[in-house]
Amino acid sequence: MASGSKVLDRLDTFALExxxxxxxxxxxxxxxxxxVKRAARSNCTxxxxxxxxxxxxxxxxxxxxxxLRRDHPFLPVNCGAIPESLTDSQxxxxxxxxxxxxxxxxxxxxxxxxxxxxxxxEIGELPASAQTRLLxxxxxxxxxxxxxxxxxxxxxxIIAAANVDLRQAVADSKFREDLLFRLDVIQLRVKPLxxxxxxxxxxxxxxxxxxxxxxxxSKLVFDRSAMNLLRCYPWPGNIRQLRSVVERLHVxxxxxxxxxxxxxxxxxxxxxxxxxxxVRSLKQVKLEAVQRVLADSRGSISRAAAIFGVxxxxxxxxxxxx
Numbered sequence: 001m002a003s004g005s006k007v008l009d010r011l012d013t014f015a016l017e018x019x020x021x022x023x024x025x026x027x028x029x030x031x032x033x034x035x036v037k038r039a040a041r042s043n044c045t046x047x048x049x050x051x052x053x054x055x056x057x058x059x060x061x062x063x064x065x066x067x068l069r070r071d072h073p074f075l076p077v078n079c080g081a082i083p084e085s086l087t088d089s090q091x092x093x094x095x096x097x098x099x100x101x102x103x104x105x106x107x108x109x110x111x112x113x114x115x116x117x118x119x120x121x122e123i124g125e126l127p128a129s130a131q132t133r134l135l136x137x138x139x140x141x142x143x144x145x146x147x148x149x150x151x152x153x154x155x156x157x158i159i160a161a162a163n164v165d166l167r168q169a170v171a172d173s174k175f176r177e178d179l180l181f182r183l184d185v186i187q188l189r190v191k192p193l194x195x196x197x198x199x200x201x202x203x204x205x206x207x208x209x210x211x212x213x214x215x216x217x218s219k220l221v222f223d224r225s226a227m228n229l230l231r232c233y234p235w236p237g238n239i240r241q242l243r244s245v246v247e248r249l250h251v252x253x254x255x256x257x258x259x260x261x262x263x264x265x266x267x268x269x270x271x272x273x274x275x276x277x278x279v280r281s282l283k284q285v286k287l288e289a290v291q292r293v294l295a296d297s298r299g300s301i302s303r304a305a306a307i308f309g310v311x312x313x314x315x316x317x318x319x320x321x322x
Contacts, residue, residue: 039186040066045138047123047183048161050190052310053240056161057121059190064117069157072116075109080125080313087130089146092137098147110143113156123160123183124169125313131176134158138182158183163314193235193242200230203239207246217254220246225260233269236286236318240309245269268293268307286318 039046040063048056057076064074082090089099093108110118120126126134137143138158142151160183169175193200204222212219222230235241245267249258252266263269290304297303305312 035186036063036188037066039063041068043157044185045157045183046159046185047187048159048190049187050161050163051192051238052163052314053238053308054190054192055239056163056190057119059188060117060119060159060161063159064119067117067157069116073113074117074119075113076119076121077109078121078311080122081311084127087127088133091130092133092143093145095145095147098145102147106145108143108145110137110156111152111154115155117157117159120158120160122163122313124162124164124166124175128176131179135176135179135182138179193238197231200242201227203242204230204246207243211247211250215250215254217250220249220258222258226258226263229260229263229269234289236289237308237310241307244307244309268296290315290318
């Protein structure tokens, strides 16, 4: 669909223009984009940093589409969504009888991505055993399925993403330092939406067109009060949350003008004092937003996750960030 193509183009631009390359803070946007293009054409490991919902997976897909591996699989994995007891098996595979319930051989996601790219989102959530296996994969280009005595050579590129400070995780003994060194060949950071206020109206228009086409409706019209609220809102869920807000409006009030009051009632967006927001930390803003949505949702984590456009594990982590 043409509208879908326009959204992808807009998200491509958002991801690429929002990149900050570590060690190149003085470089131009064009220089960063060239860096990403060069990295895409190589087989080097890339670590993408950024908050939840800024488009890290979209950037990883862009790298894959512009790499020599484009004709092979791109497999995204949310490390935080896999139960710890199953992580080794899900990622690296297992052989029949290796543990209770292993009734057949399992290929594993690493081997399923053979020749292509494996995108490991929320890499900081990997348990220690999986970190050790991933380190071996990056060093030796081989995996050893659970229960198998010999390793298997694989050809797969790893792109990892983190929304937590991995250096702090190393300091807290939650993440292997040698693994961080292996992952951190090229590090890119995608800025959050609140640091790019001029992008919000452009993304809003792209998502508005996408859902108007999807639901066969006319585009929503946002009045001045709504636009002011959208610009001032801190967007803890970033572009993923913005997209969810636009879809919710198309579903619940098609053809009706969108006002600030409607945004507050339907999407639970509330005005924030800009001066106050500069003083308060993002963690405080996130926590208050999550608590407010949970109160409106009668404590439902699943519903809150849907509203913010994030995984349930992310909501739990935000609640712990005090």
